[in-house]
Amino acid sequence: MTTRWTRKDLLGLRELSADEINFVLETADAFKEVGTRQIKKVPALRGKTLVNFFVEPSTRTRISFELAAFRLSADVINISATTSSLTKGETLKDTARNLEALHADILVLRHSSAGAPQFLASRLKASLINAGDGAHEHPTQALLDLYTIREHRGKIDGLHVAIIGDILFSRVARSNIFGLLKLGARVTLVGPSTLIPRDFEKLGVEVSHKIDDVLPKADVVNLLRIQHERQRREYFPGLGEYIRLFGLTKARAKLLKPDCLIMHPGPINRGVEIDSDVADGVQSVILDQVTNGLAVRMAVLFLCGGISTQ
Amino acid sequence: MKKPRQNSSPAVPIMDAEAIGRALRRIAHEINERNPRLEEVVLAGIPARGEEIARRIAGFIREIANAEIETGVIDVAMHRDDVGTRSTLPVVRASKLPLPLEDHTIIITDDVLYTGRTVRAAMDAINSFGRPARIQLAVLIDRGHRELPIRPDYVGKNLPTATRDQIQVRLQQTDNEADAVWLETES
Numbered sequence: 001m002t003t004r005w006t007r008k009d010l011l012g013l014r015e016l017s018a019d020e021i022n023f024v025l026e027t028a029d030a031f032k033e034v035g036t037r038q039i040k041k042v043p044a045l046r047g048k049t050l051v052n053f054f055v056e057p058s059t060r061t062r063i064s065f066e067l068a069a070f071r072l073s074a075d076v077i078n079i080s081a082t083t084s085s086l087t088k089g090e091t092l093k094d095t096a097r098n099l100e101a102l103h104a105d106i107l108v109l110r111h112s113s114a115g116a117p118q119f120l121a122s123r124l125k126a127s128l129i130n131a132g133d134g135a136h137e138h139p140t141q142a143l144l145d146l147y148t149i150r151e152h153r154g155k156i157d158g159l160h161v162a163i164i165g166d167i168l169f170s171r172v173a174r175s176n177i178f179g180l181l182k183l184g185a186r187v188t189l190v191g192p193s194t195l196i197p198r199d200f201e202k203l204g205v206e207v208s209h210k211i212d213d214v215l216p217k218a219d220v221v222n223l224l225r226i227q228h229e230r231q232r233r234e235y236f237p238g239l240g241e242y243i244r245l246f247g248l249t250k251a252r253a254k255l256l257k258p259d260c261l262i263m264h265p266g267p268i269n270r271g272v273e274i275d276s277d278v279a280d281g282v283q284s285v286i287l288d289q290v291t292n293g294l295a296v297r298m299a300v301l302f303l304c305g306g307i308s309t310q
Numbered sequence: 311m312k313k314p315r316q317n318s319s320p321a322v323p324i325m326d327a328e329a330i331g332r333a334l335r336r337i338a339h340e341i342n343e344r345n346p347r348l349e350e351v352v353l354a355g356i357p358a359r360g361e362e363i364a365r366r367i368a369g370f371i372r373e374i375a376n377a378e379i380e381t382g383v384i385d386v387a388m389h390r391d392d393v394g395t396r397s398t399l400p401v402v403r404a405s406k407l408p409l410p411l412e413d414h415t416i417i418i419t420d421d422v423l424y425t426g427r428t429v430r431a432a433m434d435a436i437n438s439f440g441r442p443a444r445i446q447l448a449v450l451i452d453r454g455h456r457e458l459p460i461r462p463d464y465v466g467k468n469l470p471t472a473t474r475d476q477i478q479v480r481l482q483q484t485d486n487e488a489d490a491v492w493l494e495t496e497s
Contacts, residue, residue, distance in 0.1 A: 004401075005399060027402055029404055030385060030387075030388070030402040030403050030404045031388075032404070033404035033405055033406075034388070034438075037438045038438065038439055038440045039437070039438040040438075042388035042389060042435075042438065043388070043389060043391075043434070044387075044388040044390075072388075299402075302388070302399075302402070303399060306399050
């Protein structure tokens, strides 16, 4: 068998081949099984040190990486923006170099600036895993979304996936678009025109502003959170207006095919992007996404952190 | 067929399909004799050839004792002690064992027993699923050169080798080649 993984870093899905993405998903199958064991821990990364470096706040992604690292027997340190010397004026590069001087092997970085992971990865010997950079990429979220679709539908090729909501600010949308297109899915972006720049069509996706036209045709709907914190100006008139035009209400969910999957990267705004009843309904795989995120992150840490970097 | 390495003498045939079949049938007899409660036995193969060997032994036990033996898969890639020292990673696969393990005898099956490190990793993997009543080891070839205090319970063939030698095993189902074992020695 040829070598199917040679990367020390995972920066985004744009640079991965379909074969590499499939290899991560297959590796995640093996790590998902570890969660069913009596002792949910394997020694694969024993003696390695992982630093969760979250310059932008996040709880669920950080905890998922932390638990994934524990299950691989790595040692974990958590650093947030407020507890690091970034607040004292140290540059990102200097902070990272200090971490490397402490023999950190894997750096998991969440940063508000697009490109920060690329910048550090080229300057560090340690493995760098992008846990979200600005509105650029969030590769492990997209990988777990792909994994969940593949798990429930058996394939990704040929499926029609609708990504709905705040596309403009969404790194989840970008990584999903790259991954889904590489694996042969058809992608339609749905949302107000203010949140879907026309440039997106150049990536090879379709754009629609009418959710009711898209829902009956979709095999998967991935709802994105309205990111209040990133929206400094008015991109839509108000939440009521958004729910009326784009929210997945109970009435609207009836338009979906019976086997259409409903996904959401979390945290969900109940009653905004999605009605409570729909989020908890039989078509929802939102909690499967959380479980699968752990397996996918174990696979990514094992692949990037396990190879010899000498 | 794998390309013979440079400076290696022609391959020395060790076993053909018939000899492999006889050896595995004999192992099936021995397992039958030593395990009065066959319903508690699980043959856990190390991918990929160990899985096929487990299937074949289970088939022989079905003929000999008219008993169905459970088979499983025990992947060792996550339990190896050399991750991070190799430039290519082993491919990890999901393990599959019947749960709970507590009342079972797990028989690890593999094609070649060499340093014993793979078996050590397999035992660690099994222990993470629970505490089996006992663990035994069945191998097609024991080539010696152990680096750990591990010995097989069932051996198809003992084959004294030099450390530079390579044992090649092919099984129809895993390699899409006729069953064969041969030895490649460096001249």
